Amino acid sequence: MNYVVVDFEWNQRMFGKTPADNRIPFEIIEIGAVLLDEDLNEIDRFSQTCKPKIYKKLHYKTKEITGISQKELSGSDTFPYVVVDFLLWCGDDPVFCTWGNGDLVELQRNLKYYHLDDLLEGPITYYNVQKMFRLQFDPEHKAESLEAATDFFRLPKKEPFHRAVNDAAYTAEILRQLDPKLCERQYSVDYYQNPKTKEEEIHLVYDDYYKYISREFSSREELMADREVRSVRCFKCGRTARKKLNWFVGKGKSCYCLCECREHGNIRGKIRIKTTDAGNRMFAIKTIRLIDEEGADKIREMKQEVIEKRWERRHRGSAAREQ
Ligand SMILES: [Zn+2]
DSSP states (O other): OOEEEEEEEEEOOOTTSSOOOTTOSSEEEEEEEEEEOTTOOEEEEEEEEEEOSSSOSOOHHHHHHHOOOHHHHHTSEEHHHHHHHHHHHHOSSOEEEESSSSHHHHHHHHHHHTTOGGGSOSSEEEEEHHHHHHHHHOTTOOOOSHHHHHHHTTOOOOSOSSSHHHHHHHHHHHHHHSOHHHHTTOOEEEOSSOOOSTTTOEEEEOSSEEEEEEEEESSHHHHHTOHHHHOOBOTTTOOBOEEEEEEEEOGGGOEEEEEEETTTEEEEEEEEEEEOTTSSOEEEEEEEEEOOHHHHHHHHHHHHHHHHHHHHHHHHHHHHHHO
């Protein structure tokens, strides 16, 4: 099994110039990657720029940050050619590693734009090195950027940041600093290509939480009425948890509930409702987490706030009608 630590640079619309194409807000202009063996030794590097087709003029910010020139891009192949080369270079069933969770989404969006989406089957299981670094070394999120994490380990900084292959190499170096035993259980799943059927639904059990990604539904109501979506089982013992507060719409339109496992105590359920990339259907991301009494109080308070707000709104409404 090989790891592909990959990074992309992208260009975007210049304000007031080309109209933005919602299907592809960020156009990939450079692919850089480092191929690693099972022991994280470097086997090979991939580095190519792509000639932009949608946002042809390089955004001044992109130019400033990456140092890529318009001339360099105009002499390059376009994305469809470069990405096919890249995916062939990756070999069979590569395990992708990225800094952050954005790169694979943009890769799939760019592929879809050119009708090449069948080249990369999803949902993609990958390693988000930024997240793993955070979990293992930086719980307070002090070193958000790749450069800050590089400094954290006092790694040499020979090449400039924000060129794709350099960023991939720095990410690989950080990956080598992490605890491999912990990494094994800290993988992520990218659900840009979200599950379509019950069989494709994703159930992930981590040390301290459980995550479920549902199939698609046509409305919020249909989604929230689904048995599997609403169910809360303790992910430590598998028992159905007793509901103390049923699902309610809380902060940021997410749904919350409070449950209890006889053996493991308080459990928080949270459902985020995501719209599919096509924009017409929705799916649920449910997380189940063990919480302490303080955490349980927070949920109770949130529910109380929601009730009070609703009451206020109704009251104001009726007051307005009376005038
Ligand atoms: Zn339990």
